Amino acid sequence: MTTLVEAPQSAEPPSTRTRSRQRSAAWKRRAPLLPALLFTIAVTQVPFLVTVFYSFQSWNMVRPGSQHFVGFDNYVDVFTDSVFLQALGNTVTLTVVCVFVAMLLGLGLALLLDRTFPGRGIVRTLLITPFLILPAAGALLWKTTMFDPTYGLLNWAFGVEVEWLSNYPLAAVMTQIVWQWTPFMMLLILAGLQAQSREVLEAAQVDGAGRWRTFVSITLPQLSRYLQLAVLLGAIYIVNSFDAIYLMTQGGPGTASTNLPYYIYQRAFEGFDVGQSSAMGVVVVAMTLIVATFALRLMFRAFDVSRGVK
Amino acid sequence: MAQVAYAGASRIYPGAHSVRAVDGLDLCAGDGEFLVLVGPSGSGKSTALRMAAGLEDVDEGTIAIGDRDVTQLPPKDRDIAMVFQSYALYPHMSVRENMAFSLKLRGMSKADVRVKVEEAADLLDLTQYLDRKPKALSGGQRQRVAMGRAIVREPSVFLMDEPLSNLDAKLRVETRANIAALQRRLATTTIYVTHDQVEAMTMGDRVAVLRDGVLQQCASPQELYGTPRNVFVAGFIGSPAMNLLTLPVDGGGVKLGELKVQLPVRAEQGEVTVGIRPESLSPVGAGEDGFDLQVQLVEELGADAYVHGTLAGHADKVVVRTDGRTPPKLGEAIRVAPCDTGEVHVFDPESGLRIGAE
Numbered sequence: 001m002t003t004l005v006e007a008p009q010s011a012e013p014p015s016t017r018t019r020s021r022q023r024s025a026a027w028k029r030r031a032p033l034l035p036a037l038l039f040t041i042a043v044t045q046v047p048f049l050v051t052v053f054y055s056f057q058s059w060n061m062v063r064p065g066s067q068h069f070v071g072f073d074n075y076v077d078v079f080t081d082s083v084f085l086q087a088l089g090n091t092v093t094l095t096v097v098c099v100f101v102a103m104l105l106g107l108g109l110a111l112l113l114d115r116t117f118p119g120r121g122i123v124r125t126l127l128i129t130p131f132l133i134l135p136a137a138g139a140l141l142w143k144t145t146m147f148d149p150t151y152g153l154l155n156w157a158f159g160v161e162v163e164w165l166s167n168y169p170l171a172a173v174m175t176q177i178v179w180q181w182t183p184f185m186m187l188l189i190l191a192g193l194q195a196q197s198r199e200v201l202e203a204a205q206v207d208g209a210g211r212w213r214t215f216v217s218i219t220l221p222q223l224s225r226y227l228q229l230a231v232l233l234g235a236i237y238i239v240n241s242f243d244a245i246y247l248m249t250q251g252g253p254g255t256a257s258t259n260l261p262y263y264i265y266q267r268a269f270e271g272f273d274v275g276q277s278s279a280m281g282v283v284v285v286a287m288t289l290i291v292a293t294f295a296l297r298l299m300f301r302a303f304d305v306s307r308g309v310k
Numbered sequence: 311m312a313q314v315a316y317a318g319a320s321r322i323y324p325g326a327h328s329v330r331a332v333d334g335l336d337l338c339a340g341d342g343e344f345l346v347l348v349g350p351s352g353s354g355k356s357t358a359l360r361m362a363a364g365l366e367d368v369d370e371g372t373i374a375i376g377d378r379d380v381t382q383l384p385p386k387d388r389d390i391a392m393v394f395q396s397y398a399l400y401p402h403m404s405v406r407e408n409m410a411f412s413l414k415l416r417g418m419s420k421a422d423v424r425v426k427v428e429e430a431a432d433l434l435d436l437t438q439y440l441d442r443k444p445k446a447l448s449g450g451q452r453q454r455v456a457m458g459r460a461i462v463r464e465p466s467v468f469l470m471d472e473p474l475s476n477l478d479a480k481l482r483v484e485t486r487a488n489i490a491a492l493q494r495r496l497a498t499t500t501i502y503v504t505h506d507q508v509e510a511m512t513m514g515d516r517v518a519v520l521r522d523g524v525l526q527q528c529a530s531p532q533e534l535y536g537t538p539r540n541v542f543v544a545g546f547i548g549s550p551a552m553n554l555l556t557l558p559v560d561g562g563g564v565k566l567g568e569l570k571v572q573l574p575v576r577a578e579q580g581e582v583t584v585g586i587r588p589e590s591l592s593p594v595g596a597g598e599d600g601f602d603l604q605v606q607l608v609e610e611l612g613a614d615a616y617v618h619g620t621l622a623g624h625a626d627k628v629v630v631r632t633d634g635r636t637p638p639k640l641g642e643a644i645r646v647a648p649c650d651t652g653e654v655h656v657f658d659p660e661s662g663l664r665i666g667a668e
Contacts, residue, residue, distance in 0.1 A: 199398035202365050207412035207459070208386040217411070221402040 048285070055278035062272045074279035083255050084280060087263040090170060091239060094259055098177045099234045103227065105178070106185025113186070114193040131183035139247040142176040147248070169249045169257035176244050181237070185230050192226030193219070232292070239288060260284050312389075312466030312499050314339045314362055318371030321357050321523075331357040333523040334371065339467075339516075342497040344490070345528075346514030348504055350546070354523035355503045356471055362501060363392050363469050375467055388467075391460035395472040397452045399444040399459070405431075406440040409458050430462040433492075450481045457489070461496065468493070468500040474509065486513060507547055511535070519543050537655075541662040544585045544655055550616055552585045553628045556659045567601030567621050569647060575656050575666030582665065585655035586648055588616060588629040593644050600647035603628060608637050617644070 055074055059067040078084055113124055130138065146153050147164040155161055164172050196219065204214045242261045245251055251258035251266065258266075264284070268277035321332040332354040339345035347355040360366040362373055364385035372381045380388045391412075400408050406427055413423045431437045434454045444452055453473060460468055473489070474482045490513045493500050504510055510517045511531040518528035519542070527539040538544035544552045557564040558581050563572045566584075573582070594600045603619035606627070615637035617630045630646050638644045648654060656665045 197396065197398060199394045199396050200400060202363075202385075203392065203394060203398035203459075204400070204411075205365070205385045206363055206390065206392045207463075208415045209411075210386070213415065218400060 051278045051281050054274050055282050057275045059274040060272055061274060070275070074275050075283070077276060078279050078283055083258065084260075084263065086255055087258045087260050090257065091259040093170065094174055094177070094241065095235055095238045098174050098181060098238045099231055101174075102178045102181040102234060103185045103189075103230055105182045106187075106230070107189050107227075109182070109186045110189040110193055113190055127186060128183045130179050131181070131187075133180075135180060135243040136247060138180050139176055139244040142172075142179070142244075143248045147172055165249055166253050169253060173241075173244050173248055173257055176248065177238060177241055180244075181234055185234060188226050188230045188233075189223060192223045196222055236288075236292070312376045313341050313343075314345075314467055314499060314501060315374045316358070316362075316371065317374070319358075319361060319368050319373055320370035321354070321361055321366050322369045330523050332361065335523075335525055337518055337525060337528060339499055339501055342499055344493050344500045344502065344513060344515045346502045346504060346510040346517045347520060348507055348510035348517055348546075349520035349526075351505060352522070353520040355505075355520050357523075358520070359469050359471055359501055359503045362388075362467070363390055364388055389465050390467045390469055391463050391465040393456045393460050393468070393470040393473045395475055397444075397456040397473075397476075399452060399455055401444055404441050404443055405436060405447070405455050405458075408444065408455055409462050412459070412463050426462050427458075430458045433461070434458045449477055450485065453477060453485060457492070461492070464498075466499065468498055468502075470500065470502045472504055473502075474504070475506075482509075489513070507549065511547070517547075519546060521546075537664070538585075539664050541583060541585070541657045544657065544664075548587055550588050550629050552587050552655070553591075553626075554583055554585050554657075555621075555624065555626050555628075556581055556583045567623070569599055569601040571648065571654060573656055574654055581659050583657040583659045583662070585657060587653065588631045590648055590653040591628075591630040591646050592649050593630070593632055593638070594647045596645055598645065598647065600645040602643050603630065603646050605638050605640055605642045605644060608640060610634060610637055619644070 056069055056071060057067055058070045058073065109127060113120065113127070117123075133141070143165065144151065149155060149161065149163045152164070154164060200218060200222075201214060204218045209217060240261055241259060242265065245257060245259055245262045246265075249257045251262045255263075260280070261284075264277050264280045267273050267280065271277075315338040316335045319332060319335045320330060323329045323331055335358055337345075337358075347358055349355045357366055361368050362375070364380070364383060368381050372379055374380060375388055375390070400411065403411065409427045409430060410423045413426060418426075427440070428437070431440055434457060436451070436454055436458060439447060439451060439455075444455065447455065453476070456473065470489075474485055477485060486509055502509075502513060511534075514531060516528060516530055517534055519526040519534065521542050527534060527543045534543060534547045538547060538552075541554060545554060555566070557566070559573070559579055560570075562576065563570050564582065564584055565571075571584070573584075602622060603617070604622070605617055605619045607618040609616040609618070611634060613634045615632050615634045617632055617638055618627055619630070620626075621628055628646075630644075632638065657663060658665055
């Protein structure tokens with residue numbers, strides 16, 4: 001009986017002391033991580049907050065002393081700016097088409113590489129090369145050696161005289177980006193293919209599944225995680241494409257191949273409109289977050305690849 | 311009628327030193343028979359099984375299932391079901407979908423599939439797990455799903471590739487009995503691969519012992535134990551292994567230490583390899599006929615104790631089974647004699663073949 005009464009009493013006084021001691025011990029353990037945390041906040045969150053702050057101001061660096069708060073005017077302007085809307089459309093087209101095409105090509109190449117043949121190591125290395133080249137170098141390579149109307153290999157190969165970069169600017173840029181990103185997709189999917197258990201594939205064979213059936217019912221569902229990762233990472237990088245557009249078309253002709261990063265760059269560093277470009281930046285970040293968290297998840301749920309194609 | 315017949319079947323892995331993983335296998339599993347392929351690792355037993363499944367090419371010879379030559383047929387046209395060592399369950403499908411997969415592929419109606427799957431689940435005690443994914447099951451349950459996936463199809467042959475080696479010892483013994491009982495009930499021809507000779511002896515109607523891709527002997531468990539055809543089978547079947555000693559022949563017998571053992575067969579002059587199982591030897595009193603053994607290791611198993619020792623003048627170890635209640639101590643010398651001369655096996659030391667086998 002006495003122990004029963006005593007127990008809660010003795011539990012109370014140390015609770016505050018042990019709690020504070022536990023807290024300080026926890027802080028001691030985490031303290032070494034603090035510099036990294038502070039650094040991360042300093043280089044990512046502070047600039048973002050400053051950008052948000054600027055986005056509520058009318059500030060053009062060409063006219064010194066013009067800086068003043070305008071509330072949401074910049075945001076209203078962003079959504080009524082036809083060039084911004086066009087750039088938004090271009091960005092969506094560019095991202096969706098590039099991710100999709102690069103993934104299909106990557107899947108095809110990965111399936112071909114996932115079997116043994118002489119010289120496989122060399123072929124694999126060669127296929128990865130585009131991904132290892134500096135994006136700027138890749139863009140210049142395509143601009144000068146492939147698409148150039150006078151020296152370009154494309155015109156020579158097809159025997160035509162087409163001004164690829166002027167007539168099909170967005171398609172040309174997308175071709176370069178697909179070329180650059182296919183190896184990335186291929187590597188990810190190849191990793192997924194090689195992670196498959198051989199016995200599971202054999203079990204499907206014994207169960208009576210042909211090659212196509214095995215691919216659709218067994219391989220594809222098991223790849224679904226790798227495909228999701230490939231789409232997510234690919235989309236994040238391709239939304240931010242800048243090098244290819246800057247070096248190949250300068251967003252032109254006119255604004256035909258302008259995407260959001262390039263348009264923001266133009267507004268900020270050619271138009272010197274800090275307020276306007278900050279507002280665009282904030283809008284783009286917000287939209288990217290929405291797409292990354294909701295749209296992709298929704299997409300995968302709708303297709304529900306992981307349960308197999310019926 | 312579904313017997314499986316290997317006729318001179320070989321599998322040769324190409325390369326600088328081409329390897330004959332299975333070499334001219336002639337073997338037949340009769341209709342409804344439980345045939346066990348056993349051998350040490352690398353003996354080609356799994357390869358032989360996979361050849362019957364169509365997962366390995368047959369480079370020479372033929373394989374027939376029933377009266378069809380299936381040598382060139384893909385796995386799906388052979389009417390077989392296989393249970394893999396890793397179970398190879400489809401990880402993204404529920405237990406029900408795993409079992410239904412092959413039936414669906416055959417175009418069976420949904421209602422029929424449901425009935426078949428539920429029957430099989432009932433038989434294997436899996437009904438309450440039908441909607442779980444394989445990763446939410448224990449090892450034993452996964453093993454049963456793999457069995458279920460094989461039996462729903464009602465194939466003419468079951469092929470099992472070490473299906474128990476991922477289970478713990480207790481569950482293995484239990485599942486061993488269940489599989490054997492299930493096979494008797496379904497009376498489906500079964501080829502079963504294992505490296506465990508206890509599994510082979512307890513489950514098989516007949517056991518085929520393989521070594522380096524070559525069939526050594528195929529016989530009933532009793533016959534394998536009683537009259538092994540060569541030194542390899544003699545040493546492989548039985549636990550602990552048979553004592554094999556190569557000794558000079560002296561007047562129709564050999565000398566084990568100071569004991570003269572009369573050979574059950576007529577041997578010429580020269581040497582023979584004599585095999586005596588540990589359970590055919592027993593300790594005797596100091597004054598009786600026998601040979602002395604220096605005890606080096608005692609393995610106590612409760613009911614029995616196995617005494618490892620050396621014979622004076624021989625490098626080879628001799629193992630003796632003794633009563634588990636009064637085992638000899640380490641370093642002692644004990645006197646041992648064969649209980650029955652009929653249980654002495656004699657082999658040719660050159661070829662390893664049994665001498666006197668009819």
